[in-house]
Each structure stands twice: as C-alpha cells, then as structure tokens.
Amino acid sequence: MRRMRLRGCRDGVKPAAAVGLLLAALSLQPAPLFAADQIVVGSKAFTEGYVLGEIAAQTVESATKGPVSRKLGMGSTGIVFEALKSGAIDVYSDYTGTLTEAILKRPDLKSIDEIQRALLGMGLVMSGPLGFDDTYALAVKESFAQKNDLHSISDLSKVEARIRAAFSYEFMDRQDGFQGMVAAYKLHLAPQRINRMEHSLTFQAIDDGAVDLIDLYSTDAKIEKSKLRVLKDDRGYFPVYQAVWVARSAFTEQHPRAWAALLSLQGAISEQAMIGMNAQADIQHVSFAKIAAQFLGSDAPRSQSLKSNILQRTREHLWLVGIALLFSVLVGMPLGLIAVRFHAAGQGILIASALIQTVPSLALLCFLIPLFGVGMRPALAALCMYSLLPVVLNTFTGIRGVDPKHVENARAFGMTRRQVLLRIVLPLASPTILAGIKTATIVSIGTATLAALVGAGGYGAPIVSGLSLNDVPTILTGAIPAALMALIAYGLFELIGLVLIPAGLRKHS
Amino acid sequence: MLTLQNIYKTFEGKPVLTDVNLNVPKGATHALIGSSGSGKTTLLRITLGLIPFDKGYVKINDHALLSFTPVEWADRIGYVPQDGGLFPHISGFENVSLIAKLRGWNKQKIESRVEELRKLVGLEAQLLAQFPFELSGGQQQRVAIMRAAMMDPQVMLLDEPMAALDPLIRRSLQQELKSIFQSLGKTVLLVTHDLGEAVFLAEQITLLHEGKIMQTGTYRDLLKKPADPFVTAFINAQRTLPEAAEVA
Numbered sequence: 189m190r191r192m193r194l195r196g197c198r199d200g201v202k203p204a205a206a207v208g209l210l211l212a213a214l215s216l217q218p219a220p221l222f223a224a225d226q227i228v229v230g231s232k233a234f235t236e237g238y239v240l241g242e243i244a245a246q247t248v249e250s251a252t253k254g255p256v257s258r259k260l261g262m263g264s265t266g267i268v269f270e271a272l273k274s275g276a277i278d279v280y281s282d283y284t285g286t287l288t289e290a291i292l293k294r295p296d297l298k299s300i301d302e303i304q305r306a307l308l309g310m311g312l313v314m315s316g317p318l319g320f321d322d323t324y325a326l327a328v329k330e331s332f333a334q335k336n337d338l339h340s341i342s343d344l345s346k347v348e349a350r351i352r353a354a355f356s357y358e359f360m361d362r363q364d365g366f367q368g369m370v371a372a373y374k375l376h377l378a379p380q381r382i383n384r385m386e387h388s389l390t391f392q393a394i395d396d397g398a399v400d401l402i403d404l405y406s407t408d409a410k411i412e413k414s415k416l417r418v419l420k421d422d423r424g425y426f427p428v429y430q431a432v433w434v435a436r437s438a439f440t441e442q443h444p445r446a447w448a449a450l451l452s453l454q455g456a457i458s459e460q461a462m463i464g465m466n467a468q469a470d471i472q473h474v475s476f477a478k479i480a481a482q483f484l485g486s487d488a489p490r491s492q493s494l495k496s497n498i499l500q501r502t503r504e505h506l507w508l509v510g511i512a513l514l515f516s517v518l519v520g521m522p523l524g525l526i527a528v529r530f531h532a533a534g535q536g537i538l539i540a541s542a543l544i545q546t547v548p549s550l551a552l553l554c555f556l557i558p559l560f561g562v563g564m565r566p567a568l569a570a571l572c573m574y575s576l577l578p579v580v581l582n583t584f585t586g587i588r589g590v591d592p593k594h595v596e597n598a599r600a601f602g603m604t605r606r607q608v609l610l611r612i613v614l615p616l617a618s619p620t621i622l623a624g625i626k627t628a629t630i631v632s633i634g635t636a637t638l639a640a641l642v643g644a645g646g647y648g649a650p651i652v653s654g655l656s657l658n659d660v661p662t663i664l665t666g667a668i669p670a671a672l673m674a675l676i677a678y679g680l681f682e683l684i685g686l687v688l689i690p691a692g693l694r695k696h697s
Numbered sequence: 698m699l700t701l702q703n704i705y706k707t708f709e710g711k712p713v714l715t716d717v718n719l720n721v722p723k724g725a726t727h728a729l730i731g732s733s734g735s736g737k738t739t740l741l742r743i744t745l746g747l748i749p750f751d752k753g754y755v756k757i758n759d760h761a762l763l764s765f766t767p768v769e770w771a772d773r774i775g776y777v778p779q780d781g782g783l784f785p786h787i788s789g790f791e792n793v794s795l796i797a798k799l800r801g802w803n804k805q806k807i808e809s810r811v812e813e814l815r816k817l818v819g820l821e822a823q824l825l826a827q828f829p830f831e832l833s834g835g836q837q838q839r840v841a842i843m844r845a846a847m848m849d850p851q852v853m854l855l856d857e858p859m860a861a862l863d864p865l866i867r868r869s870l871q872q873e874l875k876s877i878f879q880s881l882g883k884t885v886l887l888v889t890h891d892l893g894e895a896v897f898l899a900e901q902i903t904l905l906h907e908g909k910i911m912q913t914g915t916y917r918d919l920l921k922k923p924a925d926p927f928v929t930a931f932i933n934a935q936r937t938l939p940e941a942a943e944v945a
Contacts, residue, residue: 597782600745601796601844602771611795615786690786692828 226257227439227446230268230277230562233261233641234387234656236322236407236431239465240281242480243457244433244450248279250486251449259562260476261652263641265290266554267562271642273310276561278439279450283322283429287314289364300430313440315451317430320459323406324359324426326369327416332400340422341373344401348376353401354394356387364427365403372425388655407459409467431457457483470657497650498669504645505673508564508636509629512571516579516628521621523576524583525609538584541577549574549638557642567639567646574635575628582624586617615690622688626681633674637666647673698723699744699852699884704753706739706908713739714750714908719886721852721901723758726878726885728895731905732931740905741856741888746770757851771796775845775883777855781837783829789840790825797847814843818877834862835870842874846881853883859894871897892916892935904928 227248231241241260249256259277262268269291271277288297292306304314326341333339336347344351359365360382370377383399390402391410404411404418411418433450440447465483468474523541527534544552549570556566590613598608614621640648647666654662685694704717714736721727731737742748744755746762755762757773765773783792793814794807802810815822818839829837838858845853858874859867875898878885889895895902896916904911904919904927911931912924923929 593778593782594784596742596747597776597778598784599767600747600771600774600776600778602768603796603799604768607799611799612784616784692784692786692788692830 226255227252227279227443228257228259228277228562230262230271230280230643231258231260232265232268232280232282233263233652235409235466235469236405236462237261237281238476238653238656239462239469239479240318240431242476243453243483244279244281246477246480246484246486247449247453248443248446250484251446252443259643261640261649261656262562262643263550263553263638263652267550267557267642270554270557271562272312272434272436274558274561275436275438276557276563277643278443279433279435281318281431282434283431284317285323285364285427285429287432287434289362289427295363295427300432307434308437311437313435313437313447315433315435316454317432318453319455319457320407320431320462322429322431322462323421324365324429325404325406325421326401326419327394327404327411328401328419329394329397330415330417333417333419338417338419340420341369341375341425342422343419344373344375344377347400349378350381351377351401352381352383352399353377354383354385354390354399355403356390357384358387359403360384369425372423386655388657407462407466409463409470412467413471431462470659473657473659473662476653494665498665501645501647501649501666502669502673504564504639505633505636505647505670508567508571508639508644508646509632509673509677511568512575512632512636513625513629515572516575516632517625519572520576520579520624520628521583524580524587524621527580527584528587534584537580541580544573545577549635550641553638553642562643564639564644566642567636567644571632571636571639575632578624578627578631579621580624582620582627583617586620586624587613589620590616616693618689619685619693622681622685626678629677629681630674633670633677637670698756698758699727699886700754700756700759701740701744702754702756704740704743704750704755706736706743706748706750708739712908714743717753717905717908717910719903719910719913721884721886723884724882725901726887726899728887728889728899728902729905730889730892730895730902732890734907735905736908737888737890737905738856741854744854744886745774745776772800772848773851775848775850775853777838777841777845777853777858779856779858779860780834781829781841783837783841783844785829788826788828789832789836792829792840793825793843793847795844800848810847811843814846817846817880818842819873833866835866838862838870842877846883851884853878853881853885855885855887857889857891858887859889859891867894874898892932904931906931 229241229245229248231237238260241258245256245258259271262271265282265286268277268280272280284300284303287303287307288294292303294306297303297306300316307314326344328338338344338346355366369375383393385393390399390404391414393399394402394416395414406418410416435447435450461483465479468479469476523537527537552570552573553566556569560566560569594612594616595608598612603611636646637648637651639646640652647670650662650666654660654666699721701717701719704714705712706714717740719727719729729737729740739748743750746767762770783789784795787795790811793811797807797810811825815825820836820839820843824832824836825840829840832840859870862870871894878898887895887899900915901913902916902919903913906927912919912928914922919928919932
C-alpha cells in the first residue's frame, strides 16, 4: 500500500475506456486540465506520504508566501503519477525503487542520475534523496521470533510449511516483491496460508495473532508498537528505496523558489526522524500539519475544528452525490426510455451501463485523471457513470412492467403518445423508477468516499487517512456521517415516494 | 349509427376477417358474439381505430373512420375495456374525467358532467374518490361506463363487460346495464362470448366464426332459422345446464 502503484492502471483500463469515454463525454463538459495559478501538492494515501506531502506543502507555502492546494491521500502510485503527468498536481514524494520498478519499468536503472535522466524524458524532475531509505522488510512478532529462533529471512525456511502470512497486494504483485523474494531465498511457503490484504490491516492481523508474518517498510512506526522483529535481508534481496521529490519540469521552471526550497530538504530527513514522525502520526495521532510544522520549526497552520471539518466534508460529499444523482436522472431515465423503445439500442445501453459497473473504481478513477485532472471532476465523472445502471435498468424494467392493456386503452381513449407516457406509463412505472434512483443515491453515497483517492474530499478523506493510520476514530469521522447521510437519503426517498408515487399504487402493496 | 362495411383483415398472410358487415342503428344495442379466435377482438380493435385493416369502411353516422384524427374518433366512440380497465393509479373520479381534462374542459363543466353520469349509473358519490382497487367489480364497471360516456360519444363499445363478475352480481348488473343503455340512448356494440348476456342485453346478435359472419339476427332467428350448422352448434354448446324439466 505504501508505494502502491496499481500496475494494472494503464493496461487494465483500456477495454472499459471506450465505454467510459462515451459516457464521460456525454456527462461533463471537457475539463481544462488545471488552472495553474495555485501550486498543488499531492501524496499517496499512507502515513509517510501524508507527512511528506504536508512538509512539502508548508515548505512551498513559506517559500512563496502563497497558498498551496493539498491533494493528499490520493489512491495509489498509478493515480498520483497520472495526476502529476497531466499537471493536476505539481509535486509529490516517491521512492527511487517505485519509480524504476512501477513507473519507468526499468529495474536496471540504479543511480539517481540515471533515474533523473529517464524522468526528464517525461517532462518530470526528481530531486536528490531526502535522506532516508524506506525498504521492504518482513517482520514477525518478537515472541514468535524467539520461540522459533528467527533472525533473518533465510531462517524462515525452518517454519515455511506452517507459518501464516498476511501480505499487502502490492508486495504480492511486484516484481521485486513476494515472487522474487521466495525465489531468491528458495522459500516454500504454503500458498493457502498466505493472505492478501490491505496493508494497514496486516498490523491488526498480526496483533490479533491471526497471522505470524507480514511485509512492512523499514521506517514503519508500528514495528515498535506491535513488538515486531524485522527479519534481516541477509541476501540483500530488497532494493533500496530512497525517498525523493518528483515534480513537473514546468513547475520547477515557473516556481524556482518553491523548487529550491524543496531541494533544500535533500538529505535533511534522517531515518530516525522519519520513523519518529510516522510514530507521531500513527500512534499519538498528531495531525500531519503539526508534525510537518514541528519538523520545519515553524508554527503549524491553524487546524480546522472537528465540526467545521465535518461540515466541509459534508458539503463536498453532498455536492458529489447531488450532481451524480441529477445526472443519473437526467441521462439515465431517457436512456431507459430509449432502451424500451428501440430493442437493439436498448440492449446496447443496458450492457454498456452494466459494463461500467464492472470497472473497478480505482481503475476508473485512474483512467479519468488524464481526462479530468484530479479533484471533483474525475470523481464526479466516475460517480455519474456508476449511478447510471440502477436508473437505466429500473426505468427499463418499470416501463416494461406496465400492463400493455393500459397503454392500448389510453390510446383507444384518444390520448397522444406523450400523454400516454406522462399520464399513464411513467406514473405506473414510478415505484420501480424511484427505487432505482434511490439505489443510485445510496450507492453513490458509499462510492463517493472513494473520491478522496483523487483529491475530491468528502467523507472519504478521513476514511482514507484513518485507514492508512489504522486510526479507527478518524475513520469513524468519515464513516458515521456517510452512514447517516445514507439513512437520511433513504428517509427522504420514502417521503418523495409519498409525493411522486400515485396513491392508488402505494396502497396496493 | 355504427357501420362496418366489407371489412377484410389479414395477419401474416392469413385472413383474420373476411367481408365483415355489420350495422347498428342509432340507439340500438347489438351484440357481437364468438368464441376466442373468432376474430371479434380484432374487429373491436379495428372499430376503435387502433389497428389498420386491409379493405372496407368503419363509419359512424356515415362518416368514415379515416376522415377523422385519432382524437376525434376516440371522442365519437366510448370504450369500456374488459373488466372496466380502469387506470389503477388514479381515483375513480380522475379516471372518468381524465380525457375531458386533457381536452381542456373547465372544472365546473367536468364536475357537472361527472355528477350527471354518476346519477345515471347509480354510483354513490364518495366511491368516486376511491382508487380502483378499493372498488368492487360492479362498481369498477360503472366507473368505466361513466368514463366511456364522459365525452358524450355517439357509439359505446363494450368488451366482455361481465366476464370478471360473479354470477349474482352479473345478473343484477345486467339489469342495470340495460336501463343505463336505454337512458343514455347511445348506439351500443357489445362484444362477448356469452350468449346469455348477448340475448339479455341486445336486440340483434351477430355470430362471428373464423373471421366470417355466420348470421345476424335476433336470438329467435338464430335458434329457429340458423343460417349455418355452426350457429346451432354454438347455441347448443352454450346451453350447458339441462332444463329443469329435463332433470325432473
């Protein structure tokens, strides 16, 4: 998760792209990629990413005396990198190993010079190392290590048949992760005892004794807290990951002072300092802004109160869901009508909207960034696309379910097509159509929490950062309002039903 | 006066109706009777202007269907669908007044016309505020007749008006229908498969079989002077219960 990169992002999204493009083009006006006035700092969604992102933002703020926009906690390497390339963000922190492995796909590049040259070809600039390495490592509980006399990864061969492991998705999939490691160490771990899971949850799993072995990063603050022993990489398998800034060349040229200030941090963050800052965030739950300010020796920017924070998140969330809802009604209902009227087109519409639903949300967001930048726009586009199916399908099903005798009778009474649709068909189908809109809304409220991964804010922001910190109270400040909003939406739709669904149909059930 | 003249209709090359002629004089009640598949539903839909036909004329008072717009035609034929066919989502009153409202009648005109018809069919006033599912079969049928008569059409067309009602209600509603038809003074065409109903309500009966008219006449004509062996067979088939005398 920490250096998550979503390799599938650019490859996997292609088949869905055609469908997505079609509907995205319908849905929103072409978005200018970004208004370039404000400097935008991005980060990935894990503790160290947030801390470094905040350090970068405050550094740039004090160098330029101007406001900096923070798009912290974006979903994955794939998303952040797409955002950087498209100019939606200006700078973020990454690791040399991630850049060569996941982005450049050139594991042969070893020196900082080589990587910088390769990135320059993409219009990107990389700083020198910030001072600390953050490398993959394997860890077991201290007690487990003592019992089995484990000190290094080689020692795992003693327990390889019975050890239970939880590994992050990224570790499992990376070339330089799990596959390479077991080959290098000739380990034979039992596949059925290996669990793939979200990185931040692996700590929970090992704390609870559900597993014995996890992957982590060498600067992780939870090593000490969870009383873990890091196994020595005695064959020197894991490549070194040096933290660096990555920025757009255009940004470094337009804002030389900001870039210079960031470069002044080269070599300034020691491993000890980083572990300490991670620990403050993860364990003592100090705000990222405060941690960064402490490190920079400046005053922390004034933090928002919980109440105004939740209010702002609510506004963002409502906006996301509201627009998606409006779109699903204004576009989904006519599409449903077309599907009833024209059989072939109808099948196409239904299949297309079902296909969209099968595109994983992260992949869809990742694909939308080059088109819409980061922030509200890609999130809105994704939500609009996801909310289509329930409305299209229920409009189609509802209208098809109207007894044809009522339509024929209405025509026999001399009603025009339009009158039949508005006075007879739509009212009779209204319970089903409304149920579809209700489904779309409630699903949108849930899905909109993913919008935080592309920097759109909403209730997802505390959920994403809370997840990366394994900080349940923070998660709840997003999850509880989201659940409340879903409940309120449910209640509202019951009321809307009282108004919109003809009484003769309501009493029926 | 309703006239069907030399109507031909084929469907996918097969003849459905062949040279159908029917004349219902002004104010008369006529029954079109036939078993399922006889073509009576097709003829009904043709008369309503819902489907095209190959040859012939449908006329009301000597004006052909094709010289009217669908709306004009619909206002000349009051249609009572099978089982009443009320729209389930709106109240009885709204069912009755829907078309008048769409034609721009004002509230007062609508209300007085509805009241007039309500008295005519003998429906309690508060029942009109109810939804179709709250009404009995007989009440629904009355509302449906009000709806058909609302625009004061020259012809009323009823499709199996009693089919869904239980026998006792049927009996009493038949009586009332007869008097309603009389007080409306409309030309009525009744489509049914039930000979008893046809005989009770209509002066003249037309028997349709495989798209052709077998015979038109009074029940007595059909019984005593059958034009075709099928007429006798049809009549006998409908007399399912033995006469009391035969039982004794």
